Amino acid sequence: MRLFLEQGFEATTIDQIASECGISRRSLFRYFGTKEDILLGDLEKQGVVIQAALEARPLSEDPWEALRAALSSAQNVDRSPEETLKLSTLLYETPSLRARSIQKHLKWQALLVPNVRQRLRGNHDDHADVRADAIVACVLACLDVAGEKWVRSNGTIALEELYDAAVHAIRN
Numbered sequence: 001m002r003l004f005l006e007q008g009f010e011a012t013t014i015d016q017i018a019s020e021c022g023i024s025r026r027s028l029f030r031y032f033g034t035k036e037d038i039l040l041g042d043l044e045k046q047g048v049v050i051q052a053a054l055e056a057r058p059l060s061e062d063p064w065e066a067l068r069a070a071l072s073s074a075q076n077v078d079r080s081p082e083e084t085l086k087l088s089t090l091l092y093e094t095p096s097l098r099a100r101s102i103q104k105h106l107k108w109q110a111l112l113v114p115n116v117r118q119r120l121r122g123n124h125d126d127h128a129d130v131r132a133d134a135i136v137a138c139v140l141a142c143l144d145v146a147g148e149k150w151v152r153s154n155g156t157i158a159l160e161e162l163y164d165a166a167v168h169a170i171r172n
Helices: 002-007 014-021 025-031 035-056 063-073 081-093 095-119 131-152 159-171
Strands: none
Touching (some): 002 014, 035 063, 095 131
16 A cells, blocks of 8 residues: 555556565465455455445335445544545546446445345345335445545545535435
8 A cells, every 4th residue: 555655556566566565476466356456455345344234224224324324334444534535546546446446336236235125125036126226326326426526625525525415416
C-alpha cells in the first residue's frame, strides 16, 4: 500500500511489490490474481462482512435501511481517514481499479440479494421478480457515486451524507 500511495498505482511495478514483501513475482501471484487485487483484495472479504451484518438485521426491517446499516457496520476501520481518502482517490482515478471494484461489487450483489429477497417475501424461483436485484444494484451504485463525490470533495463531505443523498434521489 505504501508503494501505491507514494508512487501511484500505474507507476508501481509488480517487481517492486514482490521485492518489498521479500517474495518472488510468482509467489505474489499465488496470493493475488491481479495487480488490482493487491489494492482491492479486502473488498471481496468486505462483501462477506456486509452479508453477515445484513443477515443479523431483523427481517422486518426495510431492505434499504437494513442495507445501509449493514454497509455502515462494515466500514474499514483499519485505515486512517487520510489513507482511506488516498486509496479511494487511486481507485476512482485508475480505470483498471475502478473496473475491478465494480466486478467485486457484483459479487457483493450476489451475496446480498437473497436476504433482500427474503425481506420482500419474494420467491427465489420467480425469475420475473427483479425487486431485490434492483434494490441491491441501486444501493451499490449509490455507494459508488457517493464514494466518487467524497473523493472529489477531498473528504470534506461525509460519505454517509453523500450516500443518503444518492439513495434519496432514487427513492423520491
